[in-house]
Amino acid sequence: TGPKPLAGRTAIVTSGPTHEPIDPVRYIANRSSGRQGHAIAAALAKLGADVTLVSGPVAIPDPAGVATLHVERAEEMRDAVISRLPTDIAVMVAAVADWRVAASAGQKIKKRPGEAPAPLQLTENPDILKTVGHHEKRPAIVVGFAAETQDIERNGRTKLKKKGADLIVANDVSPETGIMGGTRNRVKLISTTGVEEWPELDKDAVAERLANWIAERLNQGAVR
Ligand code: C5P
Numbered sequence: 001t002g003p004k005p006l007a008g009r010t011a012i013v014t015s016g017p018t019h020e021p022i023d024p025v026r027y028i029a030n031r032s033s034g035r036q037g038h039a040i041a042a043a044l045a046k047l048g049a050d051v052t053l054v055s056g057p058v059a060i061p062d063p064a065g066v067a068t069l070h071v072e073r074a075e076e077m078r079d080a081v082i083s084r085l086p087t088d089i090a091v092m093v094a095a096v097a098d099w100r101v102a103a104s105a106g107q108k109i110k111k112r113p114g115e116a117p118a119p120l121q122l123t124e125n126p127d128i129l130k131t132v133g134h135h136e137k138r139p140a141i142v143v144g145f146a147a148e149t150q151d152i153e154r155n156g157r158t159k160l161k162k163k164g165a166d167l168i169v170a171n172d173v174s175p176e177t178g179i180m181g182g183t184r185n186r187v188k189l190i191s192t193t194g195v196e197e198w199p200e201l202d203k204d205a206v207a208e209r210l211a212n213w214i215a216e217r218l219n220q221g222a223v224r
Contacts, residue, residue: 002047005216005219006044006048006049006089006211007048007049008048009048009088010050010051010052010087010088011044011049011051011052011088011091012051012052012081013037013041013052013054013091013092013093014054014092014093014094014096015032015034015037015038015041015053015054015055015058016034016055016057017056018071018072018073018074018076018077018094018096019056019072019097020099020100020104021073021100021101022101024106024107024108029057029097032056032058033058034055034060035203036145036185036203036207037053037055037093038053038055039063039206039207040091040207040211041053041063041068041091042064042066043207043210043211044089044091044214045063046065047215051065051067052066052067052069053066054069054071054077054081054094055071055094056077056095057070057072074096074097074126075125077128078126078128078131085132085137085138088139088218089143090139090142091143092145093145094128096127096128098125099122099123099125100123101123102123103121132164133163133165134164138164141166141217141218142163142166142167143166143167143169144159144163144168145168145169145171146169146170147170149172149173149174150174152171152172153190155170156168156190156195159190160192166191166217167189167191167192169190169206170187170190171186171187172186184200184203185202185203187206189213
């Protein structure tokens, strides 16, 4: 149990990668374990929120106490998220593929010896966070993530504006940090009210602190 500052509130969370089909057996994707997004969904539920998690393909279990929807592609993820608005809270953690194959093949593309492989025509995927951040049914609190390898603060501020978010949780994913796919995370919170730097923590601890940050912001009725 514990305090339930999010009782009566609704939240939508995205997590994991998206898979963009090339043909029935091949796909394009970003690396993402889903650990951080799933932990955030669980942490919001623990504070009493009614949480829907929209998850791309991951190898981890659905979090307890959270309604989980499984999707593959960015467009499916976008549709699942938008159809659930309005919510009080949106936390977009998924590593959505920036591009999809313009015309994915209905049959497996055959490899022909001696022939050059067919080039892939890519087209841009919808930006789910940006859509939510500018939506007429925009949640009261919109949170995005930013995986950066340099200029974390500057890029975070730019992203905050562009996406229409209240908060960007930025982390350094340079290979030497070991954060990608790991169990720990080190983040900077870039919000409309300033920058906060958190120490390296377990992804579960980051999720708990973030859920508390959201509860405080929501309950103080802060407006943008
Ligand atoms: O622009 P960039 O991909 O760096 O932004 C990252 C943030 O935007 C994350 O919160 C991610 O979940 C979200 N995003 C999204 N849809 C996309 C691309 C990113 O929701 N197509």
